Amino acid sequence: MHQYSFFNPSPSKNVPAGSIDALAKSLSDYLATEQVNQVRRAYYYAEQAHEGQNRRSGEPYVTHPLAVATILAEMHMDAQSLMAAMLHDVIEDTSVTKQGLSNQFGDVVAELVDGVSKLTRIEFQSKAEQQAENFQKMALAMAKDIRVILVKLADRLHNMRTLGAMPPDKRRRIARETLEIYAPIAQRLGMHNIRVEFEDLGFMSMHPMRARRIRKSISTRFGNRKKAISSIRENIENCLTEEGHNANVIGREKHLFSIYTKMRNKRKSLKEIMDLYAFRIVVDSVDSCYRVLGCVHGLYKPVPGQFKDYIAIPKANGYQSLHTVLFGLEGVPIEIQIRTQEMEEMANNGIAAHWLYKSNEQEPKRNSSHARARQWVQGLLEMQERAGDSLEFIENVKIDLFPDEVYVFTPRGDIMELPAGATAVDFAYSVHSDIGNSCVACRINRRLAPLSETLQSGQTVEVITTPGAQPNPAWLHFVVTAKARTGIRHYLKHQRKTEALTLGRRMLERALASMDEDLAAIPDKYLNQLVDSTHAKSTDNIYEQIGMGNRVAYLTARQLVNLRDEIRDDDEKLRAPLTRQSMVIHGTEGFLVNFARCCYPIPGDHIVGIISSEKGVVVHCENCHNSIELSSQPERVVPLSWAESIDRDFSVEMKIEITKQRGIIAVLATRVNGADGSIEKISVEDENPKISSIHLIVGVRSRVHLANVMRRIRNIPAVIKVTRERN
Template structure:
C-alpha cells in the first residue's frame, strides 16, 4: 500500500504544491477520524480511502475530488458531521463527501424495491456532481481488489452487482481503465477457475506469438515511416473478461479465438489517424465490413478512434485501433479527463465528452421522473447501460445514434417526443416498412405522423431505447388515468340515473363531504378509483344523494345497462377468451385496479363471477359504435389447390381483413381452417359468413372462441 508521501510525489506531476498540501491535510484528518477502526482484512481503515485517492490520481483527478476520496467514509462511519467538513475543507469537498456517503449502502442484500431506491440515490448524486460517481467507482475498484477477506457468497454478490451496475456506468462515462479492471476483478470473483485457465492460456500464447506480434509491428512501422509523422505503436492482449465473453457468446474454445491480441497506433492529429489507416491497409488486407469510424461519429460517451480488422500473412485477424493522444486519454479516462484537460488550450473534444456525460445523466433524471416505480426505473436504466450503437440518418442527413436492434419508433422518439407520440408509419431507405423492423447501420428513416395519433401499447414489446420506453409508459399512464376517470364518471352517472339524479345536480358541499370521508382531494381522484374498480359506483351514488332511494345494500340499482361507446380508451378492454363484438350480448367484469373487461354474456369464464353482483356490470353497445373487432371463424373446407386463395378473396370482398390463418388437416380430403379476421360488428360478421357458405368448397363454418 503506497504511503501518503508516495501519493504526494505522484501528485507533483500535475498538481501545485498548495493543493497537494490540502490533499495531505485531508488524509491526516481522515486518519484521525478513523482511529481505532479496521477493515475486515485487519488493516487500519485509513488505508482504504488512501487507496481510493491513489486510484483517482492515476486518472489525474483534481484536488477537491482527491480530498473527498480521503474523507468519503468520515460522515458515514464516524461521528463527524458534514458541517465540520465544510468548516475544514469548504462546501465543494463537503458536498462531494456527502454525495458519496449517501451511496455507501448501495448493496444488493435487501429487497429488490429497496435496491432500486438506492440506485435512484446514485443517479440523483450524479446529477449534482458527476465526480461523486467517479469517487464511488474508485471506491468499488479497491473493494473488489480486497475481496479476499469476505465469505465466498458475499464475494459473488458484490461481484455480480459490480458487473450489473458499476462496470456499465464506467463504460457509459468513458472511463475505460475502470471498466476493464472491474470486469476482470468480477470475472475472477465469479469464475475463479475459468479466469485462471484463460490467464494461463493467454500467457502461453504470448510466448508462441511473440514473433508474429513483432513482425506485424515492424511491417506497419515501415509503412508509416514513409509518411514522415510522429507515432507510437504497441501490441496488447485483450482483457480476460472480453476473451471469456467472446468464447461464451460464440461458443468457441480458447484456441478458436484468433484475435486475442490487438494493436494501437497513437498519432498527433485526426488527419494523421486517417493517413495511418491508409498505411495499415497498404500493409495488410482489411476485412471490408469490420471498419468503424468513431472519429467522425463518436460513441455516446465521447469515445473516438478508428477501428479496423486486417488479415495477417498467417491468416490471423488483427484488430488495429488508431487515435490521437487526446483520444487515448479520453478513451481511458472518459469524463474524468474533463479535470485533467480543463486548463489546456485545446479542450474541444474534452468538452464534448463532458457534455455527452451530462446529457446522459440528465436523460436518467428525466427517466426517473417518468417511471412510476423505482423498479421500472432501474429496469430502464439497466437496458440503457448496455448499448451497442448503430448510426442512422434522418431525411435531411442528420446522424442519430441508437441502440442495436432499435426500430423506427425509437428513431421517432430520438428526434422528438411529439414525433414519437404521433408516429403512425415509416419509410426506411424510401421503402414503406413496419414500425417494428430493426434498423441497420446507414439506414435513412422518414417518419409519418398524424395529428392526434397516440402511442400504441404494443410498441413496448419491440422498442429498444429507454427514451422511447419511458415516454410511452408515461403517456399511457396519463392516458389510462384520464380513461379510467371518464369510465368512473360514466359508472357513477349510470348509478345516479336510477333515482333521476345527475352528478351536476349534486351540491358541491355534499361532494366535498364524500371526498373527505373517502380521503380524496379531488372529484377526479374519486372517479378514477371508481373506474379502476376500487370503489363501487352504487355505494358512492348512495352517499351522494343522501336518501333511501338508493340503498347501499341494493346492488340491483346498477343493473340498468351502461352503454359502451368505444371511446373509453385503456380503461375498458375486450376479453380475448370470447372476443365480444358489437351486437353480442355482453357483461362487464370489474377488475380491481384494472378497470372493466368486457365478455360475451355466455362466456364460460363468467361461471364463477356471474353471482358476484358487485363485480358484474350490465352493458350494452351504443348504436353508433364503430371500430375494428376480432373474431375467429372455423371453416371446414375441401382440400384442393387454390381453396385458401378462394376463401381469402371472398373475405376480402366483404371488406374484412385477415389477421392470421391456422390450418389443420383432418384427413386427405378435408381441412379445418381457423381464420382470425377484423370486422366492424355482428352484422358485418354475418355477411362474411353468409358469403363464405355460398362457396362449394366450404362445408361448415362457425364462430369459435379464441
C-alpha cells in the same frame, strides 16, 4: 495564467507507498500547494471520524478512502473530488452530518459526499429495490455534479480490489452489481481502464475457476506466439518509419471477461477467439491517423467490411479511433486501432481525461466528453421522472447502458446514434418524445417501411407523424431504447389514468342518480370530507379509483350521501368529524358484494367490509385474521351491519369429529335437512382408525339457525365434537 509554487509533502525521498504523504507528493505534480493541503486536511478529518473502525480485512477503515483518492489522483482529478473521496463514507458510517461537512469543507464537497453516500434510512423490500434506489439517488446527484459518479466508480473499484475479505455470497452479489451497473457506466463515460478492471475483477469473483483456466490458456498461447507477434510489430514499425511517420506500436491483449463473453455469446472455443493478433498505433495528429491507415493497408490486405471510422463519427462516450482488420501471415487476422495520443487518453480515462474543473472553464466544450456525459445524465433524469418505480427505472438503465451502436441520418443529414436493433420508433423518440408519441409511419432510404423494421448504419430515416396519433402498446415488443420504452409506458399510463377518471365520475353520477341525487348539486365541502375520511389524495383520485375498479361506485355514493346527512352546518363551520355510518347488508344488493370464504360471515356476526379491486366489497367477520391485517389500510375498510330481516341462505363451515360408523354421512345429512339447512359441500379426513373429521359447508339463515343445526348434529350418539370453523 496562474503561477503556483508547488509543495513537497516530505523532505525525505523515501515516502512510504499507500500513505497520505505519498498521495500528497503525487498531487503536487498538478495541484497547487493550498489544494494539496486541503486534501491532507480532509484525510485527517476522515481519519478522526473513522477512528476505531476497521475494514473486514483488519486494516484501519481510513485506508479505504485514501485508496479511493489515490485512484482519482491517477486520473489527475481536481482537489474537490479528492476531498470528497476522502470523506465519502463519513455521513453514512459516522456521526458527521452533511451540514458539518459543509461548514468544514464547503457546500460543493458536502454535496459530492452526499451524492455518493448510500441510502441507509429507508426500509427496502429487496436487494434489487435497494440497488435501484441507490442508483436513482446517484443519478440525481450526477445531474448537479458529474464528479459524483467518478468518486463512486473509484470507491467501487477499490472495493472490488479488496473483495477477497468478503464472504462468498456477498462477494458474488457485489460482483454481479458491478458487472451489471458500474462496468457499463464506466464504458458509457469512456473510462476503458476502469471498465476492464471492473469486468475482470467481477468475472474472477463470479467464476473463479473459469477465470483461472482462461488466464492459464492465454499465458500458454501468448508464449507460443511471442515470435510471430514481434515479427508483425517489426514489420509495421519498419513500414511506418519508411513513410516518415512518428508512431508508437503497442501490442494489445484481450482481457479475461472480453474473451469469456465472446466464447459464451459466439459459442467459440478459446483457440478460435485467440487466433488473431491485435495492435494499437498511437500517432501525433488526426491527419497522421488516415496516412498510417493507408500505410498498413499497403502492408497487409484489409478484410472487406471490417473498417470503422470512429474519428469522423465518435461513439456516444466520446471514444475516437480508426479500426481495421488485416489478413496477416497464413491468413491469421490482425486487428489494428489507430488513434492520436489525446484519443488514447480519452479511450482509457474517458470523461476524466480532460476534466474541465481543472481550469476556470465552467461550461463544457461542445461535443466534449463532459457534454456527452451530461446529455446522458439528463436522459437518466427524464427516464426517472417517467418510470413507474425504481425497479422499472433500473431496468431501463440496464437496457440503455452501452449496447453496440448503429448510425443513421435524419432527412437534413444530421447523424443520430442508436443501439443495435433499434427501429424507427426508437429513432422518433430519440428526436423528441412528442414525435415518438405521434408517429404513424416511416420512410427508410425514401421507401415506406414498417415501424418495426430494424435500422442499419448509413440509412436515412424519416418519421411521418399525425396530430392526435398515440403510441401503440405493441411497440413495446420491438423497441430497444430505454427512452422509447419509458415514453410509451408513460403515455399509456397517463392515457389510462385520464380515461379512468372520466369513467369513474360518470359511474358515480349514475350511482347517485339511482338514489335521486345529483353529483353537481353536492357541495365541494362534502366531497372534500369524503376525500379525508377515505384517505384518498383528491376528488380526482376517487374518480380514478372508481374507474379502475378499485372502488365501488354505489358504495362511494352511499358514503357521500351519508356524510352529507351527518354533517350539519353551524355558523358556516363544520363541527368535529363524525363517525362513519355503517352500510346495511341485505344479502340482495344490486352492486358487487361477496362474502369471504375465510370466515364465512352469517347474519348475527359482527362484520366489516374490505374493498377489493377484483371483488368489490368483501364481507368479513370482524375477528377474521384477514380483516384485522387490512385494518391498517382504513381507506379500504367499510363499516357494515346486517339488515333486520334477511331472507336468504349464507354458507358456513363446520367441523364434526365423529366415531366411524357405517351410514353416518346419511344420518348427518338427514339431521341437517331436518333443521332446514342445506349441505353445499362435505369432505372427510381420517384422523385415526376409529375417528373421522368431517368438514361440512352448510347454508343457514342466521346464527340462531346455525345453533339449531349444530344442536341437532350433537344429538347424534356417534358425534364427539361440533365446532364452527374460522380459518
